[in-house]
Amino acid sequence: MGTVVLDGGTGTELEKRGVHMDGAAWSGPAAATSADTLTKIHLDFLHAGARIITANTFAASPLMLGHSSDLHLTDEINRAAVLAAQRARDIFGDTDVIVAGSISHMLPVTQGTATTSRHTADQLRALEASARAQARIMSDAGVDVLILEMMYDPERARAVLAGASGHVDELWFMISARRGSSGQVLSFEQNDERPLSDILAVVEGHRDDIAVSGVMHTDVGITGPAVDMLAEVFRGPLAAYPDSGFFEMPHWNFTDVIAPATLATYATTWASQGVRIIGGCCGLGPDHIAAVTAAVGAG
Numbered sequence: 001m002g003t004v005v006l007d008g009g010t011g012t013e014l015e016k017r018g019v020h021m022d023g024a025a026w027s028g029p030a031a032a033t034s035a036d037t038l039t040k041i042h043l044d045f046l047h048a049g050a051r052i053i054t055a056n057t058f059a060a061s062p063l064m065l066g067h068s069s070d071l072h073l074t075d076e077i078n079r080a081a082v083l084a085a086q087r088a089r090d091i092f093g094d095t096d097v098i099v100a101g102s103i104s105h106m107l108p109v110t111q112g113t114a115t116t117s118r119h120t121a122d123q124l125r126a127l128e129a130s131a132r133a134q135a136r137i138m139s140d141a142g143v144d145v146l147i148l149e150m151m152y153d154p155e156r157a158r159a160v161l162a163g164a165s166g167h168v169d170e171l172w173f174m175i176s177a178r179r180g181s182s183g184q185v186l187s188f189e190q191n192d193e194r195p196l197s198d199i200l201a202v203v204e205g206h207r208d209d210i211a212v213s214g215v216m217h218t219d220v221g222i223t224g225p226a227v228d229m230l231a232e233v234f235r236g237p238l239a240a241y242p243d244s245g246f247f248e249m250p251h252w253n254f255t256d257v258i259a260p261a262t263l264a265t266y267a268t269t270w271a272s273q274g275v276r277i278i279g280g281c282c283g284l285g286p287d288h289i290a291a292v293t294a295a296v297g298a299g
Contacts, residue, residue, distance in 0.1 A: 003271050003296045006052040006241055006279030007045035008289050012252040014041065014056065016285065021250040024068035024108065028059035031081035032073055038081065042088030048286040049293025050279060051097050053088065055081040057138065058102040058149055063123075063130035067108050075137055082141040100147045100172070101138035103131050103164050105156035109249040115190045124159045131163030139167040147172040150217045152188035154198050161206060170211040174239065175199050177218045177226040185222050185229065196229055204233040214239025217281045220258060220266045227273055237277065240270045245283035257283045260291035267292045 011027035019034045021027060031038055042053045060081060062074045070077065082101060089097045105127055107116040119127075135146055146168050151157040152175060165171060176188035177196055187194040203213050213234045215226040220242045227240055244257040267278045278296055280288045 002276070004051050004277050005049045005289060005293050005296065006239065006277050007042070007050040007054055008280035008284040008286065009243065009252075009282040010038070010041055010054060010056045011058060012245075012254075012282045013285050014038065015252055016254070017041070022068045023111070023250050025064040025070065026059040026109075026250050027056060028061075028064050029068060029070050029073070029077055031056050031060065031084060032077045035080050035084050038084040039088045039091070042085050043091060044286040045289055046088060046092045046094070046097065048290040050289050051094070052100055052277065052279070053085050053097060054100045054102050054147065055085045055138070055143065056102075057081045057134065058104045059106055061103065061106070061130045061134050063126055064106055064108070074133070078134060078137045079141045082138055082143055086142065098144045099142075100145045101135070101143035102147050102149050103134055103160060104149050105151060105153060105160045107156075111250075112248050118191060119153070119156055124155060127156055127159040128163040131160040135164040135167040143168060145170040145172055145211070147174060149174045150176045150188070151202070152176045152199055154202050157199060157202050161202070161209065165209055171209060172212040172214070172239070173203060173206070173210045174214050174216040175203065175226070175230065176216060177222055179219065179222055185225050188217070196226065200229060200233050203230065207234060207236070210234070210236065212237045212239055212277065214241070214275070214277060216241045217243045220244070220263065223266070224269055224273060227270060227275060231274065238275045239277035240275045241277075241279040241281045242266070243280075243282040243284065247282065252282055254283055260288045263288050264291040264295035267295045271296045
């Protein structure tokens with residue numbers, strides 16, 4: 001496959017445009033209240049060159065919506081998010097655009113931080129059931145693929161994999177990394193320094209179940225090294241879509257967000273590493289995606 005451009009951070013773009021961020025479920029409930037804004041965001045990313053757009057469902061699992069008192073709206077919220085992306089594709093007029101559903105292993109986040117508590121056995125069971133329910137809704141709503149995003153905890157990732165598998169033809173698996181105290185590339189886990197090899201082992205063990213794997217919600221400076229590590233255990237198509245800024249529940253802090261031209265330079269490097277899907281994550285908007293499109297010759 002040639003290089004395909006993926007969209008940027010839909011949830012953070014909603015916040016940038018004035019949409020309320022829920023104190024318990026971040027951007028999860030927004031599709032039910034701000035569908036028109038969401039469709040406009042997807043359209044802006046399409047006009048910037050994206051050919052993969054991701055429904056705003058990262059934080060819309062039954063597990064997360066239950067913490068925001070919106071559990072009864074799980075079906076409505078997820079369907080509205082998928083419909084907003086499909087509507088944008090229809091308006092844009094390109095039936096080859098891929099609409100992806102996002103599923104995370106997000107647990108409740110401490111206010112003002114990006115840190116979740118350590119999971120319990122009950123939470124792992126709840127994660128699997130939550131992923132199964134969310135995948136079923138989005139499959140029924142007509143997503144083309146499901147992306148398991150920001151996978152960094154092996155136990156939680158396996159639970160989500162078990163729940164999400166079997167609902168659509170393609171399951172994509174995206175890991176997240178961070179820099180350790182001595183400069184090494186680690187899992188994104190915030191509670192301790194966990195080697196990236198722990199989550200890579202999940203990818204390796206499920207290679208037959210994963211159509212695409214990649215590195216996302218990761219600083220641009222370590223995305224490339226993390227991609228190289230991933231390529232050692234996964235031979236399929238690779239993706240890269242970093243973040244910029246930082247999260248303080250329930251808000252994204254846009255301080256020191258990288259310039260579009262800087263992202264474009266990194267995108268060229270990732271393409272030379274064999275990465276075939278390139279875009280952005282939290283903090284990165286349509287201008288960044290337009291720069292990526294120009295840099296990698298896609299769109």
